[in-house]
Amino acid sequence: MRSFETMNPAAVSVQLLLAACITLFCLEPSLLLISLLCGLSYFVLRNGGGSRGFHLAALGIPALFAVLNPLWNQHGVTVLFFLNDRAYTLEALCYGAVTGVRLAAVLYWFRNFSDLMTSEKLFYLFRFLSPKLALIFTVALRNITLFRVQMHKIQETQRAAGLYREGHLIDDLRGGLRVFSILLTWALENGIITASSMSARGYGSGRRTSCTFYRWTRGDVILLLLSLALSAASLVPIAYGALKREYYPVSVPPHYGAGYFLAVGAYTALALLPLIYAGKEALTWHSLRSEI
Amino acid sequence: MLLIRSERLRRTLQFVLPFAVMPAVLLLPKETMGQYYAFISFVMVLCALLLFLAGFDRRELGTRRMILVSVMTALSVVGRLLPVIKPITALTVLSALYLGKEAGFLVGALSAVLSNFIMGHGPWTPFQMLAWGLIGLFAGILSKPLLRSRLLLYGYGLLSGAAYSLLLDVWTTVWTYGEFTLDAYAAAISTALPYTILYAVSNVLFLALFAKPIGDKLHRIEVKYGL
Structure with missing residues (x-):
């Protein structure tokens, strides 16, 4: 069990x-x-x-x-x-x-x-509802971590360039907006590259196959x-x-x-x-x- | 929903069910449903959400637009983590304006689910998804006038902040009292009034801050890659 x-x-x-x-x-x-x-x-x-x-x-x-x-x-x-x-x-x-x-x-x-x-696991369940939605969902999930890393990099660069004063509210706010703006530009271009790369590898050109992470065993059926x-x-x-x-x-x-x-x-x-x-x-x- | 072949029937159902049947059920006298009121309203909202999502899936979004939807979703979730900036509504509205109403609905609804992985899921998740999704959907439908006049866009931000709060107050009322009475609804609205004003004002503020820079960037991508 x-x-x-x-x-x-x-x-x-x-x-x-x-x-x-x-x-x-x-x-x-x-x-x-x-x-x-x-x-x-x-x-x-x-x-x-x-x-x-x-x-x-x-x-x-x-x-x-x-x-x-x-x-x-x-x-x-x-x-x-x-x-x-x-x-x-x-x-x-x-x-x-x-x-x-x-x-x-x-x-x-x-x-x-x-x-x-x-x-x-939610993705595994979402899949039944619609494969396209599940794809958007996973790409968004992956992007969240990617953007957090990228945001950190941008912040460090901005700080190294001397664009922040420590503990200054207005500077923090403006800095935050600037970082977000840079991140957005980068993210949109990066997204387009991802999409082109997917098309180049044949996404959406043929029948879709899928990979299953979880199997149904007897225990699962019994629980259900x-x-x-x-x-x-x-x-x-x-x-x-x-x-x-x-x-x-x-x-x-x-x-x-x-x-x-x-x-x-x-x-x-x-x-x-x-x-x-x-x-x-x-x-x-x-x-x-x-x-x- | 995916099994219905006729495009027109699907589209009609998609709009009639959430906007006509659901409010009608909410307004039925309490005796007809008795103790199942909260449950029924929860299921209704969930169904409305699934209908919308399933209906949009059939339309061709295209690979690029799909990826851009997930990019905007991820950005609004990441934005929710920054200290002062809470840009979900602004980003939803802006993606709806430039990428279309389906994109707007998806960005709004998915941002709600994904950010709740961080903020905590609850029975309110479907309500939030529906509220933000609808804000995106209507922004997409009204995209022409909203793009033309900045004032209208701010008005839309104000209105959507209020509408979001009003819709979530329906949830609060139904779940707190197990039934929907106008008295309790009015009480819930009045206690939430400061938040409603905060939402509405911050929506306008972020739209004012973001509309130009983010709009320009989305427009540039649209022109550059011919979406």
Whole structure:
């Protein structure tokens, strides 16, 4: 069994996007908390204790939303207090907290997505959409690093020519613009040369062939099918309203029946997939199957 | 989308879906969609984006123009890294003026994705892509008057800054409150007002700074290599 990030990008992105999308689909606190916890712990597992700023922003959101939502939302019957003659209700507070948790969970899943799906992997996926777009995308990516190196060279030359005074705002600004202008001229000419060179080597003259970086192995197919099956098992009850919780005017919980537990259980398994793959020493395929 | 053979049908769908169907869905009463509102709007924007991208791919951009699009994209991403200069809108508009509306859309949309690799991706990425792409697209469509009058160009910069902010506020509202109400939208707009003004003014500033030098360079390339 390979680690999660080395699996086929299509399967990985399907898992991550489904986990994020189902989170968007519902407003049930239990499912949202599970989603947040799984997304958060996978993020921490990959990044360690760092990125404190991101945690602060993502986890501060629920609190902020909870406090702010009642200011706009006048629904709900349990009035806590009045602010400028507008009722501040408990129900609106709860609703704000729930939407906040939802946004935080989605933020973590998207963050995991952008950590895992490097530009090369996204290119592999983009290819299916359109080869021409994928080419523009890769050339732009290559150009970014190229231009950064070139910009550095131009800056050094300008500095050596004595065109900068250290720590002078106007000079910095003018210098920045001059460097950008030089870079632009060079970049456009360089681009034309690249294009001519491509035409000379026969780009666009015949049938296109392509090179694949990633293969589909049995493990990838299993991950893909598992993600799809679990999402379906979770989405079908959700579509039938198994997680439908009323927030206004009073909170009415959903019916805690088979549908509810199927939806939440299947989603839990889906959200746990990256963690399970990450902890492959402890958990084997067999225990994964028995957990479902 | 790529499977639709008829050019006219494809073109119609490409414009009708984002501009008629999407706002109509956004304005439907909340009860029809209930809790799926945020999700549906996210998917709609993603679809609109894919439609645009797929539609443009069919047109012949030509190798040189394609490479120039990626050059301009890379430049605006690199420009976003410089300390003071934030030229994405200005560069998008200028490439649209000189390289055509497809190029404008692609530069805007791709700059958003690529710079978000550095700034951080999120559910807002498709919205940013669409917003910047549309700024480029309309600049390309209006290229004749915009090239003729500098004042109109500044007006366009001002307007596009405001429009960008307004479109992203739709995202903020839908994602914060799970529904689109005019009250919450107005609140989001008013809290974002300083940023809106900043965007609009800095767009004009960068267009004023860049229009002549970058325009001249693009024009020179256009003439020299006969694009």
